[in-house]
Amino acid sequence: MDWRDVIDEVDAGVERIAGTLGKLTDDDLRGQSALPGWSRGHVATHIARNADSLWNLLEGARTGVEIPQYASLDARNAALDEGxxxxxxxxxxxxxATAARFSEQARTLPEDVWNAPVKAMLGWPHPAWYTVFRRWHEVEAHHVDLAAGYGPADWPEPYVRWASAATLADMAALPEKSLGALAGYRITATDSGDTADLxxxxxxxxASGSARALLGWLSGRSDGAGVGVRPDGPLPAPPPWPHEPAGF
Incomplete structure (x- = not known):
């Protein structure tokens, strides 16, 4: 999927988040999200600060001056608690507001810097255009994390198609030590045919299931409903998600 088309998908996802937040009371926002130790207010604040952080990467690509995604992990966490x-x-x-600022930055990114290298907070590099796909993950996954009625079943089909295929490809490229309990498995999406041999x-x-069921499970946003294992047994815990992308 062309990254420029993804900007519209991201914008639509943010509008859905705003719709969900608009249905919550202030007490609801103080309530526990699906992420341990984070309230729904933390999740909403993170969605905004993530837009700012990815704007930083695009600004670095635009200017040729490296700008870290976040000043530090401590600064990121302090901003979440504050907001x-x-x-x-x-x-x-x-x-x-932060989503609109990010989208404007992405839409106006000069063609000659689309492939400029930028660096994720965890240290792995990627071309500037991939920042839009990273934002797509953040918007859709953290909408689920609000624990306010939006789940993997609500993810738009274009996101499921891209994210499930990307997740399997990225996992297949991970070193064995990073696969945890899934080392040695084959994972197959029964509808798309995408496969990861780990x-x-x-x-x-x-392990097999629809692309949507697999994405919910592998992203930690479902308990694995719709995913089957052969031989029969409990589903193993997947490794932390999302993963470093498997090359460009």
Whole structure:
């Protein structure tokens, strides 16, 4: 999928988040999200600060001066704590304004810097255009994390198609030590046919399900409903997601 088309998908996802937040009371926003230790206000604040952080990467590509995604992990966490207690209207305004700023930056990125290297907070590099796809992950996954009625079943089909295929490809490129309990598995999306062999050999375990079911499970946004394992047994815990992209 062309990254320029993804900007519209991201914008639509942010509008859906604003709609969800608009249905929550301030007490709801203080309530626990699906992420341990984070309230819904923390999640909403993170969605906004993530837009700012990815804007930084695009600005670095535009100017040729490296700008870190976040000043530091401590600074990121402090900003989340500072913003989490705001009212619903304040959170919505922040989410929408920062999203619009990011989208404008992406839409006006000069063609000659699309492939300029930038660096994720965790240290791995990627071309500037991939920042838009990273934002797509953040918007859709963290909408689920609000624990306010939006789940993997609500993800738009274009996101599921891209993110499930990308997740399987990225996992297949991970070193065995990063696969955890999934080392040795084969994972297959029954509808798309996408497959990840994670050191699999004949007779080793396999997991399969629709692309949507697999994405929900592998992203940690579902309990694995709709995913089957052969031989029968409990689903293993997937490694932390999202993963470093498997080359460009």
């Amino acid at each position: 989490a207690g705001r009212s619903g209207p304040e959170l919505i305004e922040d989410v929408l 050191g699999w050999a004949p007779g080793a375990p396999e």
